[in-house]
Amino acid sequence: MVPDDSFLLSNKQEIQKHLNPLSGVLLQFAGVALTIKLLLQAGSVIPEISKLAFGFRTIVIAYLHLVLLGVISVFLLGYIYLNKLIRNNKYVRNGIMIFIGGIFLNEMVLLIQGLASFSYTVIPFADVSLLLISSLMLSGLILILVGNLKAETGTK
Numbered sequence: 001m002v003p004d005d006s007f008l009l010s011n012k013q014e015i016q017k018h019l020n021p022l023s024g025v026l027l028q029f030a031g032v033a034l035t036i037k038l039l040l041q042a043g044s045v046i047p048e049i050s051k052l053a054f055g056f057r058t059i060v061i062a063y064l065h066l067v068l069l070g071v072i073s074v075f076l077l078g079y080i081y082l083n084k085l086i087r088n089n090k091y092v093r094n095g096i097m098i099f100i101g102g103i104f105l106n107e108m109v110l111l112i113q114g115l116a117s118f119s120y121t122v123i124p125f126a127d128v129s130l131l132l133i134s135s136l137m138l139s140g141l142i143l144i145l146v147g148n149l150k151a152e153t154g155t156k
Helices: 005-008 011-018 019-042 047-052 059-080 090-118 128-155
Strands: none
Touching: 005 059, 019 059, 019 090, 059 090, 090 128
């Protein structure tokens, strides 16, 4: 049985009624990351591209980060936020946006570093940049935790 795309289109308003704006953005971000992952995976069936891509460590790391951070973590955050398993306050919303921004920056640095590695060009301070971006993502997660704890204790 072939899935019917018209189901989503015909029920778009009903689906949007259940999604708040942030969870919609998170699920769309995860969907875009999944689409990019599938396109990269499809491209890797070409032997020349596969040898080239898997010969550079940075590209493999970028691919793994895309899957683990971009697809799985963002989808889980969207699901948790949508089902109100974390609070909806400015700390949580800002923490989520900081975390998402960190993922995007992380992928960009790894992409630049991976493309530069094809010509054996070293990107200066890429390791420091990745450390700072990882700290940014950690601060976003800490902000989500703080926002959730503040809501539970009732403090403002």
